[in-house]
Amino acid sequence: MLTYPTPHRSPLARHWARYRAGYAFVAPALLLYSVFMVYPFFQSVYLGFTDWNGADPVKRWVGLANYRRLASDDLLWTALRHNLVWVVLGTVAPIAIGLPLATLLWSRPRGFTLFRTAFFLPQVLSPVVIAIVWSWVYNPIFGILNQGLDAVGLENVSRGWLGDPDVALYAVLAASVWAEVGFVFVLFLAGLQGVSRDLLEAATLDGAGRWRRFRDVTVPQLANVVNVATALLLIGGFSAFDLVFVMTGGGPANATDLIATYTFTEAFTQNRAGYAAALSLVMTAISLVTSVVFIRLRERGES
Amino acid sequence: MQRRFPVLSLGLILVLLAVAAGPGFGRARAQDPVELLIWDQFTGPETEAVDAIYQEFAEANNVTITREVIDADQMRQTLNTALASGTGPDLVVSDAGPAYAGLLADAGLIVPLDDLAAEYGWADRIAPAAIQGATIGDQLYSLPLTIDLIGVYVNQTLMDEAGLAVPTTFAELLTFCGAAAEAGYIPFAFANNPGWQAFHQFAMTSNDMIGPDAMQALLFENRGRWDSPEMVTAIKSYFVDMREAGCFSDDANALTYDDGNGLFFAGDALMHSTGSWLVRDINANMTDFEVTMMPFPAPDGAAGSYWSSGVGSAFYLSAGSSPEQQDAAGRFLDYVVSPETAQRWVGEAGFYLPLEVDTTGLGVTPLFQSVLDVLESAANGETELGYNVDVLAPPGFNDAMQNGFQAVLAGDKTPEQQAADLQAAWDEGFQSEATPAA
Amino acid sequence: MAVSAEPWRRGRAPWRRAAPEVGRYAVLLVFLAIFLVPFVWIWSSALKTSREIAQNPFALPETFRWENLEQAWTVGNFGRYLGNSVIYGVAIVGGGAVLACMAGYALASLPLPGRDGVLFVFLLGLMVPFQSVMIPLYYLLRDIKLLETYWAFIVPGIALRLPFGVFLMRGFFRGLPAEIADAARVDGANEWQVFRQIMLPLAGPGLATLVVFQFMFTWNAFLLPLVFVQRDALRPVSTGMMFFFGRYTADRALIAAGVTIAMLPVVALYLVLQRRFIEGITAGALKT
Structure with a gap:
């Protein structure tokens, strides 16, 4: 220098x-x-300390009133519960599906490019497109999911997926997982390039079965990729918005409301900018704490 | 010597900002013909007539009208940000009442129309009940364009084919559902996704239960309660008894309004309980069927069987429009409710207006005429109409209806709980939100 | 990405290896179907009538109704929305790349007081959700009159993605040897020339990653334009598509055609450049 x-x-x-x-x-x-x-x-x-409605020239200071209200806001707790489901399943499922898929293609078997291209395809699509496609898939009148289930004799499983408060959240989440698998999958595909084959062969010679080789030899070497995928999915999970907004709008009976959709509604249709700002900070705090904890864990894992 | 890079880096941003002259990058400038942007919800077969009616005014008045048609649900989600942005619509067609226009008025996004109404004498032309429905607090916040009648459509052709009699009491209705389902039909094309459709079902049964006078007292003067035994019966009748009798598709909460309409249009469903705005779609899609409309049969212990009615589409005027635009919008609104245009709304678009319209020679269908007859006899004081609830209720009440009825329909909530939640939402909303004065 | 041959696993066709291979392909094909069937269904629906769509989802169209696409293109205004998306893509990717490269370079290789503070501020930006700034940003953009222009999406789009870009590019610049830059300085190059002519070309792979990531972000962004882009004429394809879906929802053939049109350009681009896409995403995720 x-x-x-x-x-x-x-x-x-x-x-x-x-x-x-x-x-x-x-x-x-x-x-x-x-x-x-x-x-x-x-x-x-x-x-967050005002009760501003988005229009008044004066933003009235109300101290902690918004934060006190949070505690007794049933809808917030409902939304947070949904976010928790979303974050846990929305993180675990793509990894649980993406990792095995990547190992199946590890050796680059015939058709590798086709599979990789197809699995990653949803990643390049706008969430609006994914939401519309999946609203169609779930439609009880002409959707392919119910028709497919009926065709294989599973009529009793088919239902109005997005209209049943007990399953609607999982139905939207399934669409999200479907879209995220490809992302995790390519990360693992890259990560597997760095996995030592010598160790695997040694394990094979030691008589370790497929599952044990996978669990004890492959997965530990992919810890970094697992960390990265987890961190990114976690952060995304707390602010998830797009699919719910387009597919269900938070319904039926608030069954799919997430903190992000709730914040949007409060801020931009119910004229409660102050309260919505407080909500957005709750979301921020949760996601920051999670990220920081995660980075700590990652650092510890690396050192 | 090193002067160049700061100039370059900052210059880049400045250039980007300065090039901001092209369309979309710069701000719209006031131009000679006044530009009006109108958002409406007319997505059905009426859409071409609406275009023509707008354009006639535009051409005659040196005004440029841009029309954007937006789905009602999406409009509710986005109208607030659009209006507040200062680049949104100048005129909006949406629902009247505290939960719709009222929310926007609270945020100062739309302006009262009282001065325009006085200037143009709208009160002399428009039915007082419609003016009242469009008034929030003591100010007129929207110009009512249509009125709705809510009841039950019946596919007479298929009823006759299946040998089913039209039910006249609620008990008969439940029996009918069983028989219709057995004959392979969906009895009611009820679709409750995203949930506002339930507003109208509840309006029908609650008006039946307590009668229009008590409903008026409750809605306008807060006399009466939403958690009374009659209201519990109103909720239970539709969302529990009818569901259990097999009146609806199992997936009613998942079906969109268009899905439900599709079932009725295609002849898969025999009845459809919704509003008179669907008449034009029925006329367009069901030429092979004879369709009639009736008020909802009275449940046990009801005051009677009543049609529900209320203001449907109404025009709001944005607070963000320039004085020239507001002026042009005033003239446009006067044109909208002029006798000549009124004839076109009825004849070409198939609207029901809160105005006296000479319909001779317009060639309306029997179904359309039957609704007109009801509205006319109500105007003459011969028929007493119930009140559509959501267009008079505060926003929190509508939220409680939307989510609560879905839960009741799904079996996750009892009618008693829902009635209690409605009362709680009403208590909160009626005090803090302005509700139409009597 | 090195492809290593590993005969130990693939097995040169001894019959015992056949069973696992069948299992592997069975699983892969099931997932292939899960990922592709929804698209094939939508694409074939785009060429049917609404009535056919309701009848049998798996049947081929009776006649291929290409006019659906034509109609959707016209009534859905897709030419305009796609054009807008391209404008947003170029502006946000380009503007963001310029700013991120410069800042990333400075934070990696130039003397700078308070560097850790700057890094920390950008790091926070990587972790907070967009919602934490969404509400005031809307009013800020309104008050400076940007909401009625393309800038309403471009400016916050660039700002929102700066932390990612800065960290990514800083990582790449840090990997470059400082001696090259010093040598150029000794030869009389000024700092801009060192950056522009020496260092930036060496960070090419990083830049490619950045472009792929930012492009995907911009093209797929939904909440940002939903809140900030209020004029129909300025909408990108994501929100334009949403309003199209709402308005014509009863016309299923038209919706399918619209969805097909909305996804075609980016799918085509992806098929042509799929390795770049995948490598860019992988590098971006693993190196930031």
Whole structure:
């Protein structure tokens, strides 16, 4: 790194001479980021202490009233419960499906490209398209799911998937898992490239079965990929919005409301910007804590 | 020597911002013909007539009208942000009442129309009941365009074929459901996704149970209760008894309104309980069938069997429009409820208006005429109409209806609980939200 | 991505290996069906009448009704929405890449006081959900009159994705040897020239990853344009598609045609560039 020997200048001038390149390169990004992310974030914090309706010129300070209301807001707890289901299943399921799929294609058997292309395909599609396609799949009149079930004699399983409060959340979640599997799958495919085959062969020679080789030799070497996939799915899970918004709007009987859809409704249809800001910060806090815990775990795993 | 890169980096952003002159990158400028953006919900067969009616005004008045047609549910989800953005519609056709126009009025997004109404004398033309339905607090927040009549459509052709008699009491209705299901039909094309459809079912049964006078007292003066035994019966009759009698598809909560309409149009379902706005779709889609409409049969202990009615589509005026646009919008609204245009709404679009319209020579169908007859006899004081609930209730009450009736229909909630939740939502909403004055 | 041959697993066709192979392909084919059948169904529905769609979902169209696509294209305004999506894609990917490369480079290789603080602020941005800024941002964009322009999506789109881009590019620049830059400085190059002519070309793979990631984000973004893009003429295909679906929901053939049109461009692009897509996503996820 070069330094600029300029002994006769003032400290400020020296500082400027040394750092101006760094400042100039960072400034545009930092400026944009500060104005359109950092500043609004603090505005959110502020709004959370007001009962602003999105229109009044005066934002009335109400202290912690919004946060006190959170505790007794049944809909919030319902939504958080749904988010918990979403985050757990929406993280576990794609990994549980994506990892075995990746191992099946590890050796790049015939048709590798076809399979990989197809499994990853939902990832490139807009969530709106996925939501519409799956609303159709679940439609009780012409949807292929019920018709397929009927065709193989499982009439008693078929139902109005998105209209049954007991299954609607899982139905939407299934569409989400379907879309996320491809992402996790390609991560594992890449991760498997780094798995030592010598160890596997050694295990085979030691008489370890398929399952034991997979569990004790392959999976531990993929810990980093599992971590990354988990972190990304977790963060996405707390702010999940798109599929629910388009497929069910939170219904039936609030059975699919998530904290993100609830926040949207409060902010943009019920005129409760202040309360919605508080909701959004709850979501932020939960997802930050989860991320931090996760990063800690990851660091510990790496060291 | 190193002056260049800050200039370049910052310059890039400045250039991007400065190039902002092209359409979409720059702001819309006021131009000579006034531009009006109208959002409406007319997605059905009436859509071409609506276009023609808008355009006639545009051409005669040096106004450019852009029309965007938006599904009712999506409009509810997005209208608030659109209006608040300052780039949204100038005129909106949506529902009247505190839960719709009222929410927007609370946020200062739409303006009262009282001055325009006085200037143009709308109150002389429009039925007082419709004006009342469009009034929130003591201000007129929307111009009522249509009125709705809610009842039960019957596919007479298929009823005759199947040898089924039209039920006249609730007990007969339950028996009918069993017989119709046995004959391979879905008795009622009830579809309750996303859930607003239940508003109208509840309006029918609750008006039947307590009668229009008590309903008026409850809705406008908060005299009476939503958790009374009569209301519990109103909820139970439709969402429990009829479900158990096999009146609906098992998937009613999953079927969209269009799915349900499709079942009725195709002759898979014999009856369909919904509003008179569907008459035009029925006329367009069911030319092979004779369809009639009747009020919902009275449940046991009911005050009677009544049609429910209320303001349907109504025009709001955005607070974000310029004075020129508001002025043009005022003229447009006056054109909308002028006698000449009224004839076109009825004859071409198939709307029911809260205005006196000469329908001779318009060639309306018997079904359309039958609804007109009911509305006319109500206007003459010969028939007493019940009140459609959701267009007069506060938003929290509608939420409680939407989610609660879905839960009752799914068997996850008892009618008693739902009645109690409705009362609680009403208590909260009636006090804090402005509800139409009597 | 190295392809290693591993005969130990594939087995040169001894008959004992045949059974696992059958099992493997059975599983793979089931998943292939799960991922493809919904699309095949929608695409074939796009060429049917609404009545046919209701009758037998698995039947081929009686006649291929290509006019459905034509009709959907016209009434659905898809030319406009797709065009808008391209505008957003170019602006957000391009603008975001410029800013992220510069900042990532500075944070990796230039002397900068408070570097850790800057990094920390960007790191937070990686972890907070968009909703935490959504509400005030809407009012901010409204007050500075951006909501009625393309900028309503471009500006927050770039800002929202900066943390990811900055970290990704910083990672790539950190992997480059500092001696190259120093050598150029000794030869009299200024800092911009060092960045533009020496370092940036070396970060090509990182840039490719960034472009793929940002493109996918922009093209598929939904909540952001739902809240910020209020004029129909400015809508990208994602929200435009949603309103199309709402308005014409009763016309199933038209919806299927619209869905097909909305996904075709990106599916085609993906099929042509699928390795780049997959490698970009993999690298972006694993290296940030």
